[in-house]
Amino acid sequence: MSQEIVQLLVDIVKLIIIASVIMGIFTFILLVERKLIGRFTRRYGPNRVGPFGLLQSIADAVKMMLKEEMVPGHVDKVIYVMAPGMALMTALSVFAVIPFARDTVVLPLESLIGFSVYLTPWVADINVGVLYLLAVGSLGSYGIILGGWSSNNKYSLLGALRTSAQMLSYELPLGVAVLSVVVMTGTLRVTEIVEWQTQFAGLAWIVFLQPVAFLIFFISALAEAGRAPFDLPETENELIGGFMTEYGALKFGLFQAAEFVHAMMFCTITVTVFLGGWNMPFLNEILNIMPTPIQALAPVLHLGIFIGKSLAVYCSLIWIRASVPRMRFDQLMAFCWKWLLPIALLNLFATVMGLAITAELLGLW
Amino acid sequence: MLNEVKEAITAPLEVAKAMGITLKQFLRGPVTNQFPDEPAQVYPRFRGRHALKRYENGLERCIGCALCAAACPTECIYVEAAENTDEDRRSPGERYAKIYDINMLRCIFCGYCAEACPTEAVVLEHDFTLAEYDRWDAVYSKEQLLEPNNPEYLVVRDDEVFVKADTWSSK
Numbered sequence: 001m002s003q004e005i006v007q008l009l010v011d012i013v014k015l016i017i018i019a020s021v022i023m024g025i026f027t028f029i030l031l032v033e034r035k036l037i038g039r040f041t042r043r044y045g046p047n048r049v050g051p052f053g054l055l056q057s058i059a060d061a062v063k064m065m066l067k068e069e070m071v072p073g074h075v076d077k078v079i080y081v082m083a084p085g086m087a088l089m090t091a092l093s094v095f096a097v098i099p100f101a102r103d104t105v106v107l108p109l110e111s112l113i114g115f116s117v118y119l120t121p122w123v124a125d126i127n128v129g130v131l132y133l134l135a136v137g138s139l140g141s142y143g144i145i146l147g148g149w150s151s152n153n154k155y156s157l158l159g160a161l162r163t164s165a166q167m168l169s170y171e172l173p174l175g176v177a178v179l180s181v182v183v184m185t186g187t188l189r190v191t192e193i194v195e196w197q198t199q200f201a202g203l204a205w206i207v208f209l210q211p212v213a214f215l216i217f218f219i220s221a222l223a224e225a226g227r228a229p230f231d232l233p234e235t236e237n238e239l240i241g242g243f244m245t246e247y248g249a250l251k252f253g254l255f256q257a258a259e260f261v262h263a264m265m266f267c268t269i270t271v272t273v274f275l276g277g278w279n280m281p282f283l284n285e286i287l288n289i290m291p292t293p294i295q296a297l298a299p300v301l302h303l304g305i306f307i308g309k310s311l312a313v314y315c316s317l318i319w320i321r322a323s324v325p326r327m328r329f330d331q332l333m334a335f336c337w338k339w340l341l342p343i344a345l346l347n348l349f350a351t352v353m354g355l356a357i358t359a360e361l362l363g364l365w
Numbered sequence: 366m367l368n369e370v371k372e373a374i375t376a377p378l379e380v381a382k383a384m385g386i387t388l389k390q391f392l393r394g395p396v397t398n399q400f401p402d403e404p405a406q407v408y409p410r411f412r413g414r415h416a417l418k419r420y421e422n423g424l425e426r427c428i429g430c431a432l433c434a435a436a437c438p439t440e441c442i443y444v445e446a447a448e449n450t451d452e453d454r455r456s457p458g459e460r461y462a463k464i465y466d467i468n469m470l471r472c473i474f475c476g477y478c479a480e481a482c483p484t485e486a487v488v489l490e491h492d493f494t495l496a497e498y499d500r501w502d503a504v505y506s507k508e509q510l511l512e513p514n515n516p517e518y519l520v521v522r523d524d525e526v527f528v529k530a531d532t533w534s535s536k
Contacts, residue, residue: 038395039391042390042397043395043396044397319387320384323384323387
């Protein structure tokens with residue numbers, strides 16, 4: 001076999017592993033969310049299945065799978081069945097461009113197959129990675145809209161309508177906030193944005209340089225992921241579940257999974273773009289003076305840091321969910337168009353002007 | 366416009382306040398009573414399953430007068446009395462309850478039976494685990510109701526909340 005084919009196979013296996021691990025983390029996150037929400041309301045949360053309720057998510061998954069898989073008679077069958085998968089697939093595919101660590105691991109297999117195999121800590125490192133993040137991330141709303149529309153049910157349709165309006169609106173401040181980061185770092189490549197943040201001993205986190213962009217991104221991401229207080233697409237007490245009303249069994253489970261993976265995805269994007277990715281301040285400097293065997297552990301360390309940061313961001317989402325009540329729809333829209341977008345644009349303008357003036361003063365033009 | 370600007374300044378503070386409150390509750394820890402593992406806590410005046418009391422010398426208080434059955438608004442109590450003899454003395458009076466059944470499916474736990482009782486024999490105690498697989502099992506016989514039969518899984522609370530509620534009701 002030629003090197004290219006082996007490399008391709010390795011990448012495909014890596015892709016499958018990453019997708020499965022993310023689904024595994026999702027079951028864990030689900031439990032963490034329920035437990036934390038419980039603690040915030042002074043309950044324990046699920047603690048009956050297995051030690052500390054660790055098997056609760058598995059029990060729920062088994063329940064979902066064993067339920068009767070039924071399609072209501074009045075739905076548009078093809079789209080109805082397709083929608084949950086589409087929602088989940090788009091949420092999962094965003095993880096393709098997220099760098100989980102710094103170093104590419106080289107498997108020295110020259111003696112065996114004649115060439116080395118490279119294990120990159122990302123699936124793809126495309127030069128328009130940020131664009132890909134935003135584009136695929138927003139495709140997730142398609143699943144929800146199609147699901148709500150094909151259900152042929154008033155509540156579902158209302159949920160879908162709200163979703164489309166909300167997602168389209170919040171896409172704008174989200175994009176503009178990321179744009180100011182792109183202007184600053186001068187690259188659309190995700191790995192380079194993370195690399196940029198390792199400057200000044202890893203202290204150049206974009207959240208310190210662009211706090212306004214970070215806040216706008218974070219709020220818009222909450223809305224994009226349909227998380228409280230922006231969970232208008234579901235609103236179980238007004239729309240009895242919104243777009244999910246007509247779904248049951250595994251298809252419902254997939255929608256739920258898509259929602260959580262969507263939120264996880266925005267957490268990882270936040271960490272990658274704003275919170276330094278896999279890096280910690282002074283980590284690389286400390287690693288450089290360490291002996292070689294410890295340096296070889298860097299990818300594991302980076303991965304751990306990345307997962308830890310993402311979890312921390314997710315916990316803040318849970319905290320917000322426990323604290324802030326749901327917005328009204330007109331408030332949601334007014335907030336986006338009257339506040340977030342103008343502030344994001346002003347921030348972009350200020351960033352550009354700041355950069356231009358600095359470049360002028362330093363004589364870089 | 367001015368209002369909106371004012372709101373834009375206060376809203377983040379409100380959100381911060383809300384998050385502070387939830388964090389405070391988070392740090393205070395759960396108040397859940399893990400019932401089957403821990404004993405359940407009931408208040409002293411909680412009305413659960415009836416108990417038929419005894420005197421200190423072991424004799425039953427119930428004299429089979431059936432006043433409780435007469436007072437019961439749902440007619441869930443059935444009493445059949447029998448004569449005490451010198452060989453078989455159950456209660457200090459002339460008669461005792463041979464049969465004393467309470468249908469727990471009909472009982473509304475109003476406590477009228479306890480109020481009607483002249484010897485304070487029937488009292489609403491704290492047991493609340495009254496689920497049965499068969500509806501005829503919900504008819505509790507005298508053997509099930511007669512003391513001593515206090516369940517171990519109950520703790521009677523006597524704390525501030527109760528005392529407060531009690532002072533309110535006495536006013």
